[in-house]
Amino acid sequence: MSEIESFFSNPGPLANVIAGFTPREAQTTMAKAVATAIQERGSLVVEAGTGTGKTFAYLAPALLSKKKFIVSTGTKNLQEQLFHRDLPTVKKAIDKTRKTALLKGRSNYLCLHRLSQHGGGNVLLEKEVLNEFSLVRKWASTTSTGDIGELKSIKEDAKVLPIVTSTVDNCLGKDCPSYEDCYLVKARRNAMEADVIVVNHHLFFADLALKDTGFGELIPDVDVVIFDEAHQVPDIASEYFGENFSSRQVQDLTKDVIAITRSVLKDADQLGKIAEKCQMHMADLRLLFPHNPGRGNWAQKLEQNDIANQITIIEQSLNQLFEIANIHQGRDKDLDMMIERVSEFSQCLGHVTDVKRTGVSLWYETTPRQIILHLTPLSIADKFSTIMKAQNAAWIFTSATLMVDDNFDHYRNHMGLYDAKTLSLDSPFDYQNQAMLCIPRFLPEPNDRAIKYNLVDIACRLIDASKGRAFILFTSHAMMREVAALVEEKIDNPILVQGSTTKQALLDEYLKNQNAVLFGTGAFWEGVDVKGNDLLCVMIDKLPFASPDDPLLQARIEDCKKQGGNAFAQIQIPQAVITLKQGAGRLIRDETDKGVLVICDNRLVTKQYGQIFIASLPNMKRTRSLDAVAAFLNKIE
Amino acid sequence: MPIVTFYQLDNNSQDAKQDILKACSYLLLETVKKRKWAAVLCIDKQQAEGVDEFVWQHPVDSFIPHNLVGEGPKQGTPAEITWLGQALNSRHTLINLSQTMIENHRQYQHIIDFVPVEETQKQQARERYKQYKLAGCNMQFTPANQINESN
Numbered sequence: 001m002s003e004i005e006s007f008f009s010n011p012g013p014l015a016n017v018i019a020g021f022t023p024r025e026a027q028t029t030m031a032k033a034v035a036t037a038i039q040e041r042g043s044l045v046v047e048a049g050t051g052t053g054k055t056f057a058y059l060a061p062a063l064l065s066k067k068k069f070i071v072s073t074g075t076k077n078l079q080e081q082l083f084h085r086d087l088p089t090v091k092k093a094i095d096k097t098r099k100t101a102l103l104k105g106r107s108n109y110l111c112l113h114r115l116s117q118h119g120g121g122n123v124l125l126e127k128e129v130l131n132e133f134s135l136v137r138k139w140a141s142t143t144s145t146g147d148i149g150e151l152k153s154i155k156e157d158a159k160v161l162p163i164v165t166s167t168v169d170n171c172l173g174k175d176c177p178s179y180e181d182c183y184l185v186k187a188r189r190n191a192m193e194a195d196v197i198v199v200n201h202h203l204f205f206a207d208l209a210l211k212d213t214g215f216g217e218l219i220p221d222v223d224v225v226i227f228d229e230a231h232q233v234p235d236i237a238s239e240y241f242g243e244n245f246s247s248r249q250v251q252d253l254t255k256d257v258i259a260i261t262r263s264v265l266k267d268a269d270q271l272g273k274i275a276e277k278c279q280m281h282m283a284d285l286r287l288l289f290p291h292n293p294g295r296g297n298w299a300q301k302l303e304q305n306d307i308a309n310q311i312t313i314i315e316q317s318l319n320q321l322f323e324i325a326n327i328h329q330g331r332d333k334d335l336d337m338m339i340e341r342v343s344e345f346s347q348c349l350g351h352v353t354d355v356k357r358t359g360v361s362l363w364y365e366t367t368p369r370q371i372i373l374h375l376t377p378l379s380i381a382d383k384f385s386t387i388m389k390a391q392n393a394a395w396i397f398t399s400a401t402l403m404v405d406d407n408f409d410h411y412r413n414h415m416g417l418y419d420a421k422t423l424s425l426d427s428p429f430d431y432q433n434q435a436m437l438c439i440p441r442f443l444p445e446p447n448d449r450a451i452k453y454n455l456v457d458i459a460c461r462l463i464d465a466s467k468g469r470a471f472i473l474f475t476s477h478a479m480m481r482e483v484a485a486l487v488e489e490k491i492d493n494p495i496l497v498q499g500s501t502t503k504q505a506l507l508d509e510y511l512k513n514q515n516a517v518l519f520g521t522g523a524f525w526e527g528v529d530v531k532g533n534d535l536l537c538v539m540i541d542k543l544p545f546a547s548p549d550d551p552l553l554q555a556r557i558e559d560c561k562k563q564g565g566n567a568f569a570q571i572q573i574p575q576a577v578i579t580l581k582q583g584a585g586r587l588i589r590d591e592t593d594k595g596v597l598v599i600c601d602n603r604l605v606t607k608q609y610g611q612i613f614i615a616s617l618p619n620m621k622r623t624r625s626l627d628a629v630a631a632f633l634n635k636i637e
Numbered sequence: 638m639p640i641v642t643f644y645q646l647d648n649n650s651q652d653a654k655q656d657i658l659k660a661c662s663y664l665l666l667e668t669v670k671k672r673k674w675a676a677v678l679c680i681d682k683q684q685a686e687g688v689d690e691f692v693w694q695h696p697v698d699s700f701i702p703h704n705l706v707g708e709g710p711k712q713g714t715p716a717e718i719t720w721l722g723q724a725l726n727s728r729h730t731l732i733n734l735s736q737t738m739i740e741n742h743r744q745y746q747h748i749i750d751f752v753p754v755e756e757t758q759k760q761q762a763r764e765r766y767k768q769y770k771l772a773g774c775n776m777q778f779t780p781a782n783q784i785n786e787s788n
Contacts, residue, residue, distance in 0.1 A: 445711075606714045622693055
């Protein structure tokens with residue numbers, strides 16, 4: 001018996017620390033494949049259906065290998081779960097002395113420099129922020145990690161947080177007077193010294209793309225890189241391999257410059273004036289766009305004279321700012337860093353306005369007051385595979401949703417994982433008996449506005465049959481709000497609609513209130529784990545195709561067509577399949593769970609590509625009858 | 638003139654209803670695979686929904702994109718399931734489960750009909766056979782239990 005096999009046997013090391021542990025073939029198979037990949041320093045892509053126990057299946061071989069490894073997962077919550085729950089369990093069974101570290105993004109750590117900057121009371125803070133600020137200050141004197149997450153008394157989105165944490169833009173790095181005590185530096189150092197580092201994808205790619213300089217990289221140091229929730233990696237990686245230029249960044253920077261001319265460099269009159277000018281020119285650029293927030297093709301917009309002229313004006317004023325600020329170089333550390341930033345901004349602006357560049361999409365997005373210009377690579381395959389090759393490590397990618405139509409082609413091509421081994425492990429659940437998939441009959445076509453009324457009727461029926469233990473999920477906020485409002489008039493169950501409060505608060509309320517129904521969009525399609533009879537029904541309004549007006553998607557589609565590909569089959573369907581698999585995955589979370597998935601989009605029945613979706617979803621019992629759904633729900637005890 | 642194929646359902650069958658569903662959906666799949674569009678004509682809505690349910694529950698590798706009359710995209714789907722009294726569009730193949738004579742049979746290239754087990758129904762099927770023959774259609778007759786073997 002191999003080391004892995006005996007580890008996952010009962011009796012065995014893992015069974016010793018988990019009461020009632022039953023060996024699962026799929027879990028052991030995955031663990032063995034991971035062990036082999038680690039040994040060979042190869043790459044491995046594993047789709048492990050819900051319930052295979054993939055976390056232990058990668059943690060155990062990684063720990064057993066005694067190598068230094070990094071685990072990256074999707075969110076902060078998952079990071080904490082992994083670090084505080086799963087990792088200690090496996091460590092207990094293998095080697096308690098291994099050093100582990102949890103590392104979060106910069107914005108999660110208190111910045112002592114910024115705290116002291118604002119500590120003098122010279123800033124105009126709103127009353128609410130002032131209260132929060134004093135809470136932070138009190139906590140700051142007691143914390144040993146500086147992890148803002150410890151501070152439960154303030155909200156996740158409290159206004160004080162940007163004031164007491166740093167950004168890449170305003171961090172002084174090694175020049176900071178508080179560098180030696182910096183919590184972020186300490187957390188990074190801990191991570192560098194640890195054998196096991198738990199991060200999230202955003203942090204991983206920020207580090208990889210060297211967007212967060214001044215601290216040294218983490219990745220060159222590890223022997224094994226494991227991505228959990230690996231289906232999210234392509235999008236996050238594209239984001240970090242690209243560049244963006246936002247009016248907010250310019251605004252923040254110029255604000256800081258102005259603040260310096262008012263406090264430290266009182267003689268630098270001209271500097272303050274040109275900073276103000278930069279701010280104004282950026283605001284003018286925003287005014288050239290419609291008031292309502294939107295997104296679009298930036299290269300096309302640049303063909304407009306007024307916009308192209310405004311960009312020239314902004315370039316010129318940034319150059320002026322740089323020249324004038326340079327006169328004062330060496331007088332103040334904060335200013336020196338700002339000068340560097342100004343020159344980086346100019347460079348970045350050059351990049352995001354370079355319409356001749358191929359292989360990238362230039363797009364813009366506006367919020368009510370800001371504008372952000374993006375440059376996103378159309379494919380990350382080349383870049384990512386180069387990084388992998390340069391790194392003599394094993395790379396493991398795992399998720400419950402990587403395959404489309406029974407193969408890994410989509411993911412491998414997307415990520416450039418051409419040599420990777422693949423493994424697919426079915427969920428141990430008996431979907432034929434545990435779950436039912438229904439596409440109701442006689443629905444209007446999905447883009448017919450009249451479908452709203454069908455959605456209301458079906459939602460009411462399902463809420464009744466599941467006694468409120470239902471998630472009603474939508475592909476658009478507008479439809480969610482309209483349907484929720486109409487359903488609310490018809491039923492007595494409390495209705496929880498996304499947007500009224502945070503995701504976690506909404507979930508807590510849902511679990512507390514036994515007949516409440518949850519209406520949600522994107523955020524609830526992923527990473528929600530509600531077991532047992534608390535979730536009997538998931539209704540989905542529409543196949544989750546990405547919005548066709550998404551400029552990045554448009555650019556990818558065009559690029560695919562140019563290369564003679566079929567963009568619908570190669571880009572849009574796979575993306576929707578993965579999203580739908582995630583949404584469907586909310587339903588059945590363990591061996592005894594039961595439930596129904598109702599998708600109100602008859603394209604699953606009427607279109608040939610329905611086959612790809614059905615083949616990619618767990619093999620649930622299929623029906624088109626809402627009566628059969630009600631009967632199934634009635635039978636659940 | 639259309640080809641008209643009559644399938645004789647198995648006299649010794651345990652479940653005549655299930656037999657006809659199986660035969661119908663198999664023939665539907667064969668037609669769609671040849672990229673021909675088909676319609677299934679049922680006696681009533683209930684039977685139509687039964688066919689719809691059966692086809693929808695097919696193993697995924699024999700998936701048939703289909704619709705009931707009254708749903709689906711404007712341009713239609715390769716397999717439309719309809720019933721007496723509803724619109725009946727012109728298609729390459731018509732699978733007739735309605736046990737009635739198809740009046741405007743000339744608009745189809747292939748009509749598939751069945752000879753049920755029950756005696757009166759069997760008599761009616763014989764009557765339809767005669768009428769198609771009289772109209773000059775090309776007649777074929779096959780035992781339904783050979784449907785799958787012929788492939």
